Amino acid sequence: MNPTTRTQVAIIGAGPAGLLLGALLHRHGIDHVIVERQTPEYVLGRIRAGVLEQVAVDLLDEAGVGERMHREGLPHDGFSLSFDDRHHRIDLHGLTGKRVMVYGQTEVTRDLMQARRNAGLTTVYSAENVRIEGFDGVRPTLRYALEGRAHAIEADFIVGCDGFHGVARASVPASAIQTFEKVYPFGWLGVLADVPPVHEELIYANHPRGFALCSMRSKTRVRYYVQCSLDDHVEDWSDARFFAELKRRLPQADAARLIEGPSIEKSIAPLRSFVAEPMRFGRLFLAGDAAHIVPPTGAKGLNLAASDVGLLSRALAEHCRGSDAGIDTYSQRALARVWKAERFSWWFTSLMHRFPETGDFGRRMQHAELDYLVQSEAAMRSMAENYVGLPLDA
Template sequence: MRTQVAIIGAGPAGLLLGALLHKYGVDHVILERQTPDYVLGRIRAGVLEQVAVDLLDEAGVGARMHREGLPHDGFSLAFDGGHHRIDLHGLTGKRVMVYGQTELTRDLMDARRAAGLQTVYSAENVSLSGFDGERPTVHYRHDGQDHEIQADFIAGCDGFHGAARASVPPSAIQNYEKVYPFGWLGVLADVPPVHHELIYANHPRGFALCSMRSKTRVRYYVQCSLDDHVEDWSDERFFAELKRRLPEADAARLVEGPSIEKSIAPLRSFVAEPMRFGRLFLAGDAAHIVPPTGAKGLNLAASDVGLLGRALAEHYRGSDAGIDTYSQRALSRVWKAERFSWWFTSLMHRFPETGEFGRKMQQAELDYLVKSEAAMRSMAENYVGLSLDT
C-alpha cells in the first residue's frame, strides 16, 4: 500500500489528524492495534480548550459537540470550607467545553466512516522502518497476513506504550519524567452533577474533583494511595469520602448512585524530546503525559495534531517550514502545559512528605490566588488553553 501519511493510532489524536488531513487533501491511512469497541470503551477526559473546539470545527466534526456539550464560563476552587469561583470568561474572554472523550472519538469515527476513509483496526505486530531516510515503511499483520505501508511520513499517535516512540533509537531521544506518590480513584455514575461547574477541592484528607460528562452523568475523583485497590472501594465508601472533602453545602446537594465504571489512575508527568525523527513525528501521549489536574492531556494531543496537520499540508504545497519547526513549536506548548499541570497538582493535593509546612504553603497560595486578579487571570489563561502560536 502507498500513501502520503501513515498514522499509527486511532485514538482522538490520530483520528483528528486524519480528519484534518482529509480536509487539507492529504492522502493517509490509520492503523490501530485495538478494535473500535475497545477504543470507544476507554473512559478519559471531558474538558476541551478553545483550541481543541476550534480544531474539531475545522475538521467538520463539531456539530454534535456544540449541540450536546456543556460550555463552562468558570470553575470553583474549594478549600477551608468555602467556594471560590474562577471566572474564566470574565478574565480571558474564553470558555471551555465539557464533552466526553468517548463522544468526541465517536464523532470522529462516524465522520471517517461516512467519508469512506481507510482505518485498519486490530493491526498486530506494528513496526516502523526507514523513517530516517526517504522511504518510511510501516509493517503490520492483519487477518493472519503480513502487510506494509510505504509513506512519505509517519505520524505516531499511538500512545505511551505504542510502537512509534519505541522505534526511535535510545540515543536520539531524551525522556523526562516525574511520578507522583498518589493516584486518582474515579467513579462514573448516572446522577445529576453536584454543581453546574467543576469543583476542585483541596482538603486535609486529600484532593477531590467533581466533574461531569453531561447534565445526567458525572465523573468524580478522590486522591488515593497507590497501594489502594478498586475492589476495596465500595460506592458507599467512595461517596462518603467525597462528601468529607467538599464544603458542607456541596456535600448536602450531592446525589449518590451506582457506579458505571470505577478505576484508579496513577499520576505522572512525561515528556520525550524531540518530537520529530526524520520523517517520523510523535503526537499526543506518544510524546508526553500530564497529570489530569487541569485537563491538559487530550487538549495537548489536539494542539500537536493541529500543528502537524497544517505542517504536512504546507509540505505538499511546497514549504517545509512547518515540519522543520514542528517539534520546537509543539514542545514549547507542551512544557507550558506540563508546568501548569505540575503547579495545579502541587497546589491541590495532599503531599504527606511536605508535612505541615507544605500544607501552610498551599493555604497561603490559595488565599493569594483568590484575592489577586492577576493571579486568577494567569490561572484562567492557562486553564482555557494557550494559542497554538504561544
Template sequence: MRTQVAIIGAGPAGLLLAHLLYKSGVECVILERRDRAYVESRIRAGILEQVTVDLLRQVGVDDRMDREGLPHEGFALSTDGDNTRIDMKALTGKSVMVYGQTEVTRDLIDAAIRRDIPLLFEAENVALHDIASARPRVTFRHQGMDKALECDFIAGCDGFHGVARASIPADVLRTFERVYPFGWLGVLADVPPCDHELIYASHERGFALASMRSPSRSRYYVQVANTERVEDWSDDRFWDELCLRLGGEVAPRVTRGPSIEKSIAPLRSFVAEPMRHGNLFLAGDAAHIVPPTGAKGLNLAATDVAYLAEGLADHYRGNSAGIVAYSARALARVWKAERFSWWFTSLMHRFPETDAFGRRMQIAELGYLRGSHAAQQSLAENYVGLPLH
C-alpha cells in the same frame, strides 16, 4: 499499500490528524491495534479547550458536541470546603466545553467512515522501518495477512506504550519524567452533578474533583495513594470520602448512586524530546503525559496534530518549514502545559512529605488566588488554553 502519511493509533490525536489532512487533500491511512468497540469505550478526559473546540469545528466534526456539550465559563476552587469561583470568561474572554473524550472519539470515527478515510482496526504486530530514510514503511498483520504500508511520513499517535516512540534510537531520544506518589480514584455514575460547573477541592485529607459528562451523568474523583486498590473502595466508602472533601456547602447537593465505572489512574508528568526523528513524528501521549489536574492531555494532543497537519500540508505545497519546526514548536507549548499541570497538581494535592508547614503554604497560595485578580487571570489563562499561534 501506499499512502502519503501513515498514522499509528486511532485515538483522538490520530483521528483528528486524519481529518485535518483530509481537509487539506493529503492522503493517509490509520492503523489501530485495538478493535473499534474498545477504542470507543475508553473512559478519558472531558474538558475541551477553546482551541480544541475550534479544531473540531474546522474539520466539521462538531454537530453532536454543539448539541450535547456543556459550555463552562468558570469553575470553583475549594479550600477545606471554602469555595471561590474562577470566572474564566470574564478573566480571559474564553470558555471550555465539557464533552467526554469518549464522545469525541466516536464522532471522529463516524466521520472518518463517512469520508472513506482508511481506518484499519485490529492491526497487529505493527513495526516501523527506515524511519530516517526518504521511504519509511510500516509492516503489520491485518485479518490474518501480513501487510506493508509504504509512505512519506509516519505520525506516531499510539500513546505512551506504543511502538512509535520506542522506534526512535535511544541515543537520539531524551525523556523527562516525574511519577507522583498518588492516583485519582474515579467514579462514573448516572446521577445529576452536584453543581453546574467543576469543583476542584483541596482538603486536609487530599484532593477531590466534582465533574460531569452530561446533566444526568457525573464524574467524581478523590486522591488516593498508589498502594490503594479499587476493590477496597465500595460505592458507599467513595461517596463518604468525596462528600467529606467537598465540604459542608457542597456535600448536601451530591446525589449518590451506583457506579457504572470505577478505576484508579496513576499520575505522572512525562516529555520525550525531540518529537521528530527522520520522517517519524510523535504526537499526543506518545510524546508527553500530564497529570489530569489541568485538563491538558487531550488538548495538547489536539494542538500537536494541528501543528503537524499544517506542516505536512505546507510540505505538499512545496514548503517544508513547518515540518522542520514541528518538534520545537510543539515542545514549546507542551512544556508550558506541563508547568501549569505540575503547579496545579502540587497546589491541590497532599503529598506524603506535606507537613503542617507545607499545608499552610497551600492554604496561603489558595487564599492569594481568592483575593488576587492577577493570580486568577493567570490561572484562567492557562486553564482555557494558551493560544495556538
C-alpha cells in the same frame, strides 16, 4: 487492503489524536491510512477527560465534526476552587473572554469515527506486530499483520499517535531521544455515574484528607474523583465508601446536595508528568501521549494532543504545497506549548493534592498560595489564561 499500500501519511493509533489528524489531513486533501492495534469497541471504552480548550473546539470544527459537540456539550464560563469549606469561583470568561467546553473524550472519539466512516476513509483495526522501518530515510514503511497476513504501508511520513506505550517512540534509538519524567506518589480513584452533577461547574477541592474533583460529562452523567494511595485497589472501594469519602472533602453545602448513584465505571489512575524530546525523527513524528503525559489536574492531555495534530496537519499541508518550514519547526513549536502545559499541570497538581513528604510546612504553603490566589485578580487571571488554553503557537 492489499498487502502493500502506498499513501502520503501513515498514522499509528485511532484514538482522538490519530482520528483528528486524519480528519484534518482529509480536509487538506492529503491521502492517509490509520492503523490501530485495538478494536473500535476497545478504543471507545477508554474513559478519559472531558474538558476542551477553545483551541481543541476550533480544531474539531475545522475537521467538520463539531456539530454534536455544540449541540450536546456544556460551555463553562468558570470553575470553583474549594478549601476551608468554601467555594471560590474562577471566572474564566470574565478574566480571559474565553470559556471551555465540557464534552467527553469518548464522544469526541465517537464523532471522529463516524465522520471517518461517512467519508469512506481507511482505518485498520486489530493490527498485530506493528513496526516501523526506514523513518530516517526517504521511504518509511509501516508493517503489521492482520488475521495472520503481513501488510506494509509505504508512506512519505509516519505519525505516532499510539500513546505512551506505543511502538512509535519505542522505535527511536535511545541515543536520539531525551525523556523527562516525574511520577507522583498518589493516584486518582474515578467513578462514572448517571446522576445529576452536584454543581453547574467543576469543583476542585483541596482538603486535609486529600484532593477531590467533581466533574461531569453531561447534565445527567458525572465523573467524580478522590486522591488515593497507589496501594489502593478498586475492589476495596465500594460505591458507598467512595461517595462517603467524596462528601468529606467537599464543602458541607455541596456534600448535602450531592446525589449518589451506582457506578458504571470505576478505576484508579496513577499520575505522572512526562515529556520526550524531540518530537520529530526524520520522517517520523510523535503526537499526543506518545510524546508527553500530564497529570489530569489541569485537563491538558487531550487538548495537547489536539494542538499537536493541529500544528502537524498544517505543516504537512505546507509540505504538499512545497514548503518544509512547518515540518522543520514542528517539534520546537509543539514542545513550547507542551512545556507550558506541563508547568501548569504540575503547579495545579502541587497546589491541590496532599503530598506525604511535605508535612505541615507544605500544607501551610498550599493554604497561603490558595488564599493569595483567590484574592489576587492578577493571579486568577494567570490561572484562567492557562486553564482555558494558550494560543496554538504559544
